Amino acid sequence: MRRYRPLKKSIGIVGEGLTExxxxxxxxxxxxxAFSLKPDLPSHTDYAHIFSKAKSMIAKGYDLVFCVLDIDVILHEHLLQDFQKACKELPKSILPITSNPCIEFWFLLHFLDSPxxxxxxxxxxxxNKALRKYIPGYEKTETYLSSFQAFIRMEQNNGLQQALSNADSLLSILNTKSDVSCCSFTEISLLITFLETCKKCDFSRNCKSCSDGLPTVFGC
Known part of the structure; x- marks a missing residue:
């Protein structure tokens, strides 16, 4: 008798660029x-094209797609209101994961004792002002990043848990201020925590506990 094996969730991550x-x-x-994680690099890095790519992935059968976005340019170009509107129009299966100003702020939180x-x-x-104090020579180039040495260094001395704690603390502060321009923050902690929760059920598509109610700053 053939043994039934539950299907795994199909999860996609669309990032703005090479670093993600x-x-x-x-x-x-x-x-x-233990699942098919497919970071993707769209041909255009503005949020409209990233959301479009995410929607096409959902249409192809993905259960969830995370859009990892920096909002420094959005704030600088005064596009926050348009971005918020676009996020509200996304289906629940597409989740914006934002950082202000960028993913490197998440990297920095691995080294700070307190946020x-x-x-x-x-x-x-x-x-220039912070991250290179802890990762000298850090560069946003494929040659540098492909060695993974910066990422390995980040996770030394319980760095990942430190980053998760720091990021969650800053998100709590942001929730009280309700103004994303008032402080730097990152939601990558939410994504990592989600993946760890899914890992416990082996990413079973039948499990609901790791796919419902993920709160994001710009979520529906």
Whole structure:
């Protein structure tokens, strides 16, 4: 008698650029997530094209798609209201995961003993003023990132748990202020926590506990 094996969730991650793709490829491998995680690199990096790519993935059969987005340019170009409207129009199967200003702020949180409610106005300021103190020579290039050495260094000394705690604390502060421009933050902690929860049920499509009620700043 053939044994029934429940189907696994099909989860996609669409990032804005090379850094997101390389980081989540590393996470998939290092955390040994037993499902098909497909970070993608769209031909255009503005949020409209990323959302369009996510919708096409849902149409192809994905259960959930996470859109990993930096909002520094959105804020700089005064597009926040349009972005919020676009997020509200997304189906529940597409979840925006945002960072202000960029994913490198998430990297930085791996090294801080406690979070600081401050604003980094650009990705360059995060890298030049803070991140390179902990990862000298950090670069947003394929040659540099493909070695995964920066990501490995981040997770030393319980760095991932530190980043998760720091990010969640900053999100709590953001919830009280209700203004995304008032402090730097990242929701990548929510995505990592989601993946860890799904790992416990082996990413079974029949499990509802790891796919319902993920609160995001710009979610529906």
């Amino acid at each position: 793709r390389m980081y989540f490829d590393y996470i998939r491998s290092s955390r040994r997530y 600081k409610s401050r604003v980094y106005e650009s990705c360059e300021s995060v890298i």
